[in-house]
Amino acid sequence: MGTLGNEQPGTQIPENAKSFSLFRYNSPFIQIVLIGLVCFCCPGMFNALSGMGGGGQVNSTASNNALTALYTTFAIFGIVGGGIYNILGPHLTLFAGCSTYVLYAGSFLYYNHYQHQFFAIVAGAILGVGAGLLWAAQGAIMTSYPPENRKGTYISIFWSIFNMGGVIGGLIPFILNYNRGDSAATVNDGTYIGFMVFMSVGAVLSLTILPASKVVRNDGTRCTNMLYSNVATESVEILKLFYNWKMLLIIPAAWSSNFFYTYQFNHVNKPQFNLRTRGFNNVFYWGAQMVGSVGIGYVMDFSFKSRRKRGVLGIGVVALLASAIWGGALANQINHDSRVILDFKDSGSRYAGPFVLYFSFGLLDAMFQSMVYWVIGALANDSEILSRYAGFYKGIQSAGAAVAWQIDNQNVSAMAQLIVNWVLTTVSYPLLLVLIVLAVKQDNKGEEEPIKQVAPSSAENGFVQ
Template identity: 65%
Template sequence: MASFTQDKPQNAQFHKPWRFNSPFVQVLLVGLVCFCCPGMFNALSGMGGGGQLDPTAASNANTALYAAFSISGILGGAAFNLLGPRLTLFLAALTYPLYVSSFLYYNHHKSQIFPIIAGGVLGVGAGLLWAGQGAIMTSYPPQDRKGSYISLFWTIFNLGGVIGGLIPFTLNYHRRSGAASVTDSTYIAFMCFMVIGALFALIILPPSKVIRNDGTSASRVIYSDVRTESIEIVKLFSNWKMLLMLPASWASNFFYTYQFNNVNGKLFTLRTKGLNNVAYWGAQMVGSLGIGYLLDFSFTSRRVRGLFGVAIVAAVGTAIWGGGLANQLRYKDGEWTDLIDFKEGGRYAGPFVLYFSYGLLDAMFQSLVYWVIGALADDSEILSRYSGFYKSIQSAGAAVAWQVDTHHTPLLTQLIINWVLTTISYPLLALLLIWAVKDEKTPVEIAAPAGEIDIQGNIGSGKTSV
């Protein structure tokens, strides 16, 4: 296991704003990587069918993607602990432009082989990227600011979806009539952003070099070995904390297929789909900031803050899925012949608000889950495994969801499944908070390993106190 110490004295230099080795700047850098890579990927996926008129190729590619992701996600924490954040995130980021290039190829050759293979490769890369991202986002910040840092990351990340939504909206603006596939220039623009994201990964620091404002290391990690990581991965599947998170993990990407393909993809013209994505990912920025503030500042007790967050997300989620049901009843058979354009005013307003609300709920739900994960531990080694488990189960759910849609499951059934999965998650997250999250009214006091000196000058015994 890794050892962790808080062994650096407080110093005014650590309070300098925009310090490169601060948790704030490092989380910001990870946000920029995700802005350029999964942010742009989300913008493309949000159009429905990967920007293609026929969604079959994208659905099959995404099935391969999330099937591979479900495996690599659970291994991603091990890769992070073995390779470190820089190499892990760089290699992962390179798989995103490869995926987009497969749809550029598909625009001309209509063969699904390349998109499906690229989807599988991206699934491996995404597992590495999100495990590393989760470890950094949940372990670098101080305990009383984890919600704020999650909001910072989520805002930057989803700004990628906003900018990414503007790309197809702008490049396809004059293609008002009906549905169509996006242009080559749209795919090329996405690829350029993704390559830049891979370059950002090369300047991310390892945990041991990240210093908080009080002068302590975010984590001092002795990188693990393959045998240790293999044992710890197996243990996750019998960890009661992870088992309580299973429904939330499964649900958290399951609804994307329904929202992207069967709401945005079916109801709107091509240019309006891009505009809707701007709103969807913009709503995510609002949702993450709101829930992040509540989870950090609403109450003194951390456990009460978490329970309050669960209650708020449950109430908002119930209202939004209820609105989704009302909308879905208008086209039970999945057919919508008269596509809606953003210039149609009143006819556009209702479906637009619904789609915006779906984005709001997604950010609130996932930010809540990440906050709960961050409250379960305080070091990057353990949290990289927890985050990897979360992303693994999440991706398994997404793989199933894409195939559910490919097999033309009634849309009303898909909506009900999504609503039920998210609803089941709330009481289980509440139980996890009650049983596993401690209230900390003072900073965590972590004793140094045996023989080392902690921040108070005491000789460590190897025990940890809270």
Template identity: 50%
Template structure:
């Protein structure tokens, strides 16, 4: 299979090697964060601190997501990714302090710091993932990254499931948080293994990046231009919606109607389904026997139908309950109480639905990255586009996490997610319809740039 042939041809300076490396960094850093978040409230019985920490996180993520592409263009990928990885370890470690003191201030502050690191890391990751491959391979590279990245979420689900298998506590133990911290520190160190973009060469001998001069003034102007670009403005609803559903899926669903160990069990399949969805979609999006527009339209139809089906199934389940466990040992009002994975007849439907959430996330986000990667082959532009995507995505996530923190009813949160999906689809369809078969090329004579080897960005 062509999907796997690339692994056998890997060189250190090949695009595939670099995408695998950044995938491993995200496996160990954002992957562990996703697993922790997937437990609902960072694995705490009371989700208030976790929700407020996520709000702080995404507030700073909004700013540094948008600025992240320019920071990466100015500072390179190695040190920006390595430093960003350490902010994930700080965040996970803050829950140990919370376990012993009950004071959430440090966790909320760590969330704000993580938002800075995450914004920069994801801008660098997005640039590497969609600018390094050839046009006909972009979906495959996105899928390779997504599979490696979500292995982190699977591992992060196995850890709390195994460690808390016999535990009756409703909050994660120190041992789970320590395991997350160690893995995230390893991920930060791995970021130093990345090669500078100027050294990466494709299998056909072409360079990944035309070395161009950039400075802070130039980057500031280019950031402003993002908000004047009609295509980027049309993608704002897609960006805003793309992480909005996490707070509902992780809190009102996984954190509310399942036992602690079953939440970890669910996340194994949630992140595993992401890998399946990304892998399957790559075959369609890289199928050069069809025009790019046709591939995009088919993928759009798949995403639209899939999400409407799973939200329909969620509505049927949501009508059965109104809240999860509450302080004072008040259990969820889900019929029969919290679901354990060993209760096969009760657990099968909700667990399968939760697994499909993961597949839907992969379909939506892989499609979004493919659209962005189809707009240009210029790696500096793509780092800004990726940062813009993550910044607006974080704005949506900020709103979503605060809705749960303010105890907005679960039904209203579901309705909000469904409405946002409907709003995001028409402009996404418009952008897909305007796609050309070949992306904008990088020109040495591009206005405002000076081609010079001495100005190569070295990470």
């Protein structure tokens, strides 16, 4: 098979290299779809489980403690996960990470019968390790595989598929507990078993993800060829992140980006609605994430020719929307009557107001996180670098979540949690703007490599040497 020779990045690619199909197995589009389906099955179902509040239990203590353990280990393995990905590659990293999700769902099936939280806490800690690996790998794939002028679009594609898991996951408790009405306090066994089946499928599906060196964009370029690293190199590179000014500017956004889940799940969805309605609400919460990710993806890819201007506009849009939504949350919190439990069949504004607020939280979550991922993806194209950046982001994010779940365990008032969340997200916007202005170049083309010339028939089947 012939090659193009020793072309340098930026060299014109022959016409037959530009005719690659979008639906090749080794195209960025298919690989993003596949990682989206993996996250649909694993963290998507986990999100649906958490979104019910208390893991579907009447008492949130076991769930809060399990989530604290989860996000504590997640904080550590999120940060080192990028290094592990660079050493092991996508197959081992993703499969090891996905395999831990089914154990966590199983621990709540056990808790449903025996009310012993120790298993749930241990399973949560193990899941934190696995989630760190999964999300570091996912971050590297999502930010480095797509062409750089369409990263927002590909992030929105991933986010939509991933959050469809939350939509389906919300339907599971809604359907299986529908006839139990207001009398149901905890979800039934079938709910947890349904989650476990999906999570098991996700673990197997993770083996279909290709390494960066085998993924070819439609213009004939690929990410920098990833040379598998070693422990010493990754340890040094990860430590450098803690005094990398770019990463320091991302810390407030990373810390706050999962911090608000505790308030949204345990102080909006759980206390204001009955069990079946919480599942119904989650269908729309995660559905809103799909809408939000597509909207912000369009803004950050197509609003201006200048990449910096697109970034600034995207941050501005999210900041304005967030202010309106947190203002609505404040009004809802002030007017909330703890004696009233709402059902989705309730008529008028009694149910509509809190429902719209919870829907808006889902919209904001997707827009906020997609925005941050776009910023991270704009800092580089290299898969090895971006795996570390994404791991750092997820590690700091998880540390914030661990603190948030334990704060809730200490019975801190819902109003105090709301205000802290509002302040944390607001602080992050000007820092991200500084990062856009100082660090985001108009393109990172110098990092991309041309590929070897292949026959169109081989490329269509995904076989690229």
